[in-house]
Amino acid sequence: MAKFYCQCCGTDRSSVSSLTSSSCSKNPNGKYHSLYEGSEKSKYTCKYCGTDRSSISSLTSSSCSKNPNGKYHVPAM
Numbered sequence: 001m002a003k004f005y006c007q008c009c010g011t012d013r014s015s016v017s018s019l020t021s022s023s024c025s026k027n028p029n030g031k032y033h034s035l036y037e038g039s040e041k042s043k044y045t046c047k048y049c050g051t052d053r054s055s056i057s058s059l060t061s062s063s064c065s066k067n068p069n070g071k072y073h074v075p076a077m
């Protein structure tokens with residue numbers, strides 16, 4: 001089954017609507033999860049600093065010193 005991930009925290013849901021209707025504690029721009037529109041990868045890289053992790057949730061749970069909009073790493077598409 002397809003999984004849709006939040007780019008801010010790595011939460012996954014089976015549909016976009018269920019993802020974007022639940023609230024996100026890490027989205028700096030709004031209160032709901034924000035869809036990660038890139039493809040599923042074995043490694044996710046932060047678009048601001050290049051740090052990589054094996055999952056979106058582990059990437060977004062560590063803080064980024066180069067993100068101008070928020071405090072956590074943000075996966076590149």
Ligand SMILES: [Zn+2]
Binds near residue numbers: 007024026033034
């Ligand atoms: Zn989220």
Ligand SMILES: [Zn+2]
Binds near residue numbers: 047064065066067073
């Ligand atoms: Zn980063």
